[in-house]
Amino acid sequence: MRSFSYAAPATLDEAVRALTEAGPGAKVLAGGTTLYDLMKLDIETPPAVVDVRALRELAGIDTAGQELSFGAGALMADVAADPVLRRDYPALAESLSKAASQQLRNMATIGGNLLQRTRCAYFRGGPAFPCNKRQPGSGCAAIGGLDRGHALLGGSDACIATYPGDWAVALIAFDAVLDVAGPRGKRTLALADLHVEPGDTPAREHTLDWDEIVTRIRVPVTAAGRGSTYHKVRDRESYAFALASAAVAVTLDGGGAVEECRIAVGGVATRPWRCHDAERELAGAVLDRRSARRAGEAAFAGARPGTHNAFRVELGARTVAEALRIAGERAVP
Ligand code: SF4
Numbered sequence: 106m107r108s109f110s111y112a113a114p115a116t117l118d119e120a121v122r123a124l125t126e127a128g129p130g131a132k133v134l135a136g137g138t139t140l141y142d143l144m145k146l147d148i149e150t151p152p153a154v155v156d157v158r159a160l161r162e163l164a165g166i167d168t169a170g171q172e173l174s175f176g177a178g179a180l181m182a183d184v185a186a187d188p189v190l191r192r193d194y195p196a197l198a199e200s201l202s203k204a205a206s207q208q209l210r211n212m213a214t215i216g217g218n219l220l221q222r223t224r225c226a227y228f229r230g231g232p233a234f235p236c237n238k239r240q241p242g243s244g245c246a247a248i249g250g251l252d253r254g255h256a257l258l259g260g261s262d263a264c265i266a267t268y269p270g271d272w273a274v275a276l277i278a279f280d281a282v283l284d285v286a287g288p289r290g291k292r293t294l295a296l297a298d299l300h301v302e303p304g305d306t307p308a309r310e311h312t313l314d315w316d317e318i319v320t321r322i323r324v325p326v327t328a329a330g331r332g333s334t335y336h337k338v339r340d341r342e343s344y345a346f347a348l349a350s351a352a353v354a355v356t357l358d359g360g361g362a363v364e365e366c367r368i369a370v371g372g373v374a375t376r377p378w379r380c381h382d383a384e385r386e387l388a389g390a391v392l393d394r395r396s397a398r399r400a401g402e403a404a405f406a407g408a409r410p411g412t413h414n415a416f417r418v419e420l421g422a423r424t425v426a427e428a429l430r431i432a433g434e435r436a437v438p
Contacts, residue, residue, distance in 0.1 A: 181213045224269045
């Protein structure tokens with residue numbers, strides 16, 4: 106681990122100033138559950154770290170208003186336990202409670218969680234492995250290599266690393282937006298515009314500028330929240346990343362036909378992946394095993410499997426279908 110300067114400002118303005126003065130390469134520290142790992146591995150080598158854990162502006166959970174509003178510094182465990190979220194938006198609560206471990210959820214923030222980096226073993230494995238994300242232009246050891254956990258959707262010839270998070274997958278299904286602060290002022294960003302596919306520049310993973318801080322996550326209120334779930338399939342039932350996951354929310358009419366449908370998949374793509382084709386497949390259809398299966402297949406119609414991960418195309422389609430079954434039971438009018 107290399108030496109770095111550390112600042113713990115008391116206000117958001119001071120934090121933005123500290124970040125700006127530290128210069129490009131400085132990093133925001135929230136829960137520290139990812140950043141410190143990557144610093145120990147020499148993958149992140151920031152000259153300066155700005156600790157935002159004490160900022161009042163990043164605190165608070167409000168699930169009683171016209172929109173759901175979460176301070177980016179709220180802990181994953183606290184948001185997962187919110188009683189309104191668990192009752193009215195189970196997909197959001199489950200995406201947090203099924204992530205990582207209880208110990209990590211007690212430390213990690215919901216803002217930091219959005220920006221966690223891939224678990225690709227070659228990325229974390231050090232300079233012995235070519236990796237365009239860690240060392241642009243060096244190649245990609247995963248393509249043609251051990252790609253069991255790598256992305257089926259959104260990959261490129263330069264990188265097929267999977268976006269590992271769960272929370273962002275649920276948020277993209279609900280059209281969440283982010284409030285962001287930086288030296289040029291404040292702005293609002295759709296979550297759908299935060300993460301980017303690797304293309305030719307895998308090192309660039311999101312659209313935030315280096316000197317910006319996510320302050321709040323807001324979710325529009327929708328009746329589809331009650332009929333929702335985050336279904337996560339993994340090698341073990343705790344402390345594991347998704348082999349495939351699906352965030353699904355539906356409303357049904359009295360005859361069981363789908364009125365509103367939201368579907369996103371995780372663990373299978375290079376970014377949180379909204380499945381508009383699958384949603385269209387279900388629009389107006391009676392939600393049953395056959396239509397759910399069709400939606401699952403539509404979600405993976407564009408999959409590009411590699412050497413060892415083709416089984417996750419079928420697994421992903423089944424995960425979507427099962428999520429629709431669970432959500433449909435919860436949505437019964
Ligand atoms: Fe690096 Fe991406 Fe290839 Fe993994 S998949 S080795 S992160 S370039």
